[in-house]
Amino acid sequence: MGRGILLTANLPQLQNLIKRDPQAYKEEFLQQWNHYNSVRQIFLINPTEHAQQFRELVTFISQVCPCYPKDTKEFPGQISTLLLENYGTLSADTRKSLVQNLVMLRNKDVITSIELLKTLFPILPRTTSSTLRTSIRKTILSDIRTANATSANHKLNRAMQAMLFGMVERGMDGEVVGDKGKLRTGAGPSSAPGTNGEDAMWAIILTKELWRKGIWTDVKPVSIIALGCFHPVMKVQSAALHFFLGSDEEKADSDDEDEETVDVMALHHRREINKKTRSGDKKLQKQLNKEKKKMHNKQKQTSVNFSAIQLLNDPQTFAEKLYDLLNRYEKRFSLDHKILIMQLLSRVMGAHKLCVLGFYTYIVKYLTHHQLRVPAILVALAQSAHDLTPPDALTPVIQKLAHEFVHPGVSSEVIAAGINAIREVCRRQPWSMEEDMLNDLIEYRKSKDKAVTAAARGLLQLFREVNPGMLKRRERGKEASMGMAAGSQPLPFGHEADAAVDIAGLALLEDHFKQLREEEGVEMNEDNEEDWGADWEVDSDEDSDSDAEDGWIAVSDDEKDLEISDSDDEEKPKNDNEPDPEARITTLAQEKILTPADFALLNELRIKAATKAVENGGGSSAKRKLAELESRQKSMAGEQEDTFVSEMDILGPRKKAKADYAERMESIAKGREGREKFGSHKGKKNKDAPSSSTNREKARNKPIMMIMGSGAVRGKKKASLRDKQRKLRAHIDKAKKARK
Known part of the structure; x- marks a missing residue:
């Protein structure tokens, strides 16, 4: 119990x-x-x-x-x-x-x-x-x-x-x-x-x-957050919009910085200095394996974390709903919230090349130089344009930008921002620019302000590349003039270039594989090709009759005249004088399934070939090609996740404003921090041990009756008129210098 x-x-x-x-x-x-x-x-x-x-x-x-x-x-x-x-x-x-x-x-x-x-x-x-x-x-x-x-x-x-x-x-x-987005329901508490x-x-x-x-x-998950962009509650909308705009990356970066990082070089250096023991080797290897695993997980997370905007389901409907939300609650949303919606809408339009023509009519009323946060609005305008946007929809917008931002009645910063915004829009759709307006805008390259000059020169250089025919002959430059003389003309709006018949640079990858096989001593003969493609073979000849009856055509190895290209020209053997190996059409894509690692290797090979071309004097075209390939490689590696326009692209280079008195005093005080030991020790205040004042300090505080009989005072009384004039002039000059 x-x-x-x-x-x-x-x-x-x-x-x-x-x-x-x-x-x-x-x-x-x-x-x-x-x-x-x-x-x-x-x-x-x-x-x-x-x-x-x-x-x-x-x-x-x-x-x-x-x-x-x-x-x-x-x-x-x-x-x-x-x-x-x-x-x-x-x-x-x-x-x-x-x-x-x-x-x-x-x-x-x-x-x-x-x-x-x-x-x-x-x-x-x-x-x-x-x-x-x-x-x-x-x-x-x-x-x-x-x-x-x-x-x-x-x-x-x-x-x-x-x-x-x-x-x-x-x-x-x-x-x-x-404006605060309070929710009103029809029924219920x-x-x-x-x-x-x-x-x-x-x-x-x-x-x-x-x-x-x-x-x-x-x-x-992208669909869940996309639905949150249209939620009636303002804070839910804002959180969803910030996700697509990438505003949460700062928090992610700060979280990553909080994690303890291991200096691999310091570990090796410490191991060389300390006593060599087995336990020390095991601890070092354990720390190295931990750091290697952390880096692997970070790279894996970066590689699979695709852009959320690219994964939107039905982006056209999503963009139209955003514009409808923006237009319907024009008087209820605050300016900051409307700019968030504008930025997301413009990014979706630019990423998926969508056309929401009402957006350009809506944004025109915000294109004034006195508008609050006008750089962010100009960024949204530039991001929304692309090569499929009708020029008729963008031409009125460019005219409004030129009339509001580019004229003598505004400051140089406003003019530079206006020209930069026009340049970013024309970079995506050059046919939206009028010839007369272009000639007027590039005249600002003669301005005395550095930012305005840089913006006008950037616009001039852009049209030298995309459409030099809109420029006057003396402004086209040497390369553009030579190109026009050779007959090269930009494609009109709505026209596409010839369809690609091969993957760019695939010949470089084929040559690389061939070189690796030669180094390993393995020859890719017909037997090896048959063994490699054993899993890809079609049915045997015994089933050829049945294949023919079903509509299939059996292809035998004896047929050597098989057409592999849609070009009418016959493939000619490569000449030794051919400079560009990328122009050769290969069959590697038909024989091998290219993996993401193969495409990464292909991009590296193209960068090496472009670098070699630049070193051999390829000119500005080779340099632009190299810069494009390097930018693409950074984007694939996850180092350049955001390729959209920033406000700095619109504002351009700006000179530092003159500091006021408070800022100068703050800068002086900041520069004196930690430099007390280098300061003057004159007088007892700055000394470690107290001491008396100097004779000069004592002379300032003497009574007047004690110094009236001194030689200095009597000398002033006996000084000539010329000496007094010289001292007065020196005093005036010193005072003027002090005021400056």
């Missing part, structure tokens, strides 16, 4: 005994289980009564329920239902205890990740405790990351993405009221779930975090 009372009163001791021998203490567990059910019924009626006892029983059963799975099969469902239905009436300690025990059940594999996350997702927006909210958020992210560590868990991902999509979609029926945008906001936050960590990188 004493042992039974002790066990029932001391739950931690009973928990320890049950884990050691579950069958021997099953009766005691069932007694506590019945007691839990009784307390739970009372707790549902009055949550404040027996709260401490209820939490202890829940913790006890969560610890030992894997020992009695049949008896406790309803326990996880009861905890989940209690959290979802009675979350508002529970105390903070009870909420925290129930969530922790539910996570414990997941760690013990009593419930699945889907069951856990279906409970945590709905209660996350309703949590008011910052500690509990952070714990739930970390639990959700870590559980999904663990489930997708080795391979993608499609079942879990589909369930969670459907739940997040529903959290965003739940409040889409509301209306935006006022304002505190109903989903009406205040908390569910949608947390759905966007979690989706963005999973995307940033490289866990979800497909179309579905």
Whole structure:
């Protein structure tokens, strides 16, 4: 009797005994289980009564329920239902205890990740405790990351993405009221779930975090955030817009900087100096392997994290909805929010080459030099243009830019910004420029302001490359004039160049593979080719009759006149004098499936060939080709993720403004920091040991009656008029220099 009372009163001791021998203490567990059910019924009626006892029983059963799975099969469902239905009436300690025990059940594999996350997702927006909210958020992210560590868990991902999509979609029926984006619903209380945008906001936050960590990188998370761009709540819209604009990269970079980095060179140097031991070698190798794995994971995350704008489903409809949102709530949205929508709309238009012609009519009214944040608006205008944009839609915009920004009545900074904006638009659609306006704009290259001169010269250089026929003969330059004399003309709007018959630079890759085979001593004879392509062979000759009946044509090895190009000209043998190996058409793409590594190698080979051409005096065309290839390589490596226009491209080079008195004093004080030991030690204030003042300081403070009889004062009285004039002139000159 004493042992039974002790066990029932001391739950931690009973928990320890049950884990050691579950069958021997099953009766005691069932007694506590019945007691839990009784307390739970009372707790549902009055949550404040027996709260401490209820939490202890829940913790006890969560610890030992894997020992009695049949008896406790309803326990996880009861905890989940209690959290979802009675979350508002529970105390903070009870909420925290129930969530922790539910996570414990997941760690013990009593419930699945889907069951856990279906409970945590709905209660996350309703949590008011910052500690509990952070714990739930970390639990959700870590559980999904663990489930997708080795391979993608499609079942879990589909369930969670459907739940997040529903959290965003739940409040889409509301209306935006006022500049702050308050939600007004047609029916129901304002505190109903989903009406205040908390569910949608947390759905966007979690989706963005999973995307940033490289866990979800497909179309579905992009669709969730794309739906958030049209949510009635302003903060949800803003969060979704910032995701597509890449504003979350700064946070990602700061998180990466917080991680501890290992200096590999310092490790090797320290190892050379210290005593050589086996344990030291093992520690060094362990640190090197850890750093190598970290770099590998970082490169892997960068390679699979595609651009979200490229993964948009139906980008034309998405862009039209953005424009409709911008146009409908013109008077309700603030200027900053409207600029966010403009920037995203322009990026989508530029990335997918879409035409939303109403956008250019809408943006014209913001193209004034006194408009707030006009550089960001000019950036949005430039990004929206592309080679498929009709010139008729852009010509009025360029005229408005020229009339508002480029005239003598504005400052030089405004003129430079206007010409730079016109240049960026014409870079994407040169046919939107008029010849008379172009000739007027390039005359500003004779300006005395550096920024204006650079902007006008940039516009002149652009049209020398894209359409020199619009320039006067003396302004075309040597290369453009030679090109026009040779008959080269730019393609009109709507015309395309000839279709490519081969991958650019593929001959370089073929020569590289051939050189590798020669170095290894392996000849690619016919037998090797047959062995390599054994898996790609067509059916044998025995089935040729059946193939012919089905409409297939059997190709034998004896047919040497097989056409592999759509060109009418016959392929000629390569001459030794041919300078460019890229112009040769190869069959490598028909014989081998090119992998991403092959394309990366192909780009490196093209860069080497372009570098060699520049060194051999290839001219400006070879330099431009080399710069283009290097830019493409940086983009593939993830070093240049954002290739859009920036505000600095619009503003151009700007000279530093003259500092005022406060800025000069601040700069002087900043320069004196840490230089006290180099200062003057004259006088007792700056010395380590105190001393008296100097004779010069004492002379300043002497009474006038003591110095009236001195030789200096009597000498002034006896000075000639000429000496007095010289001293006065010197005093005036010194005062003038001091004022400057």
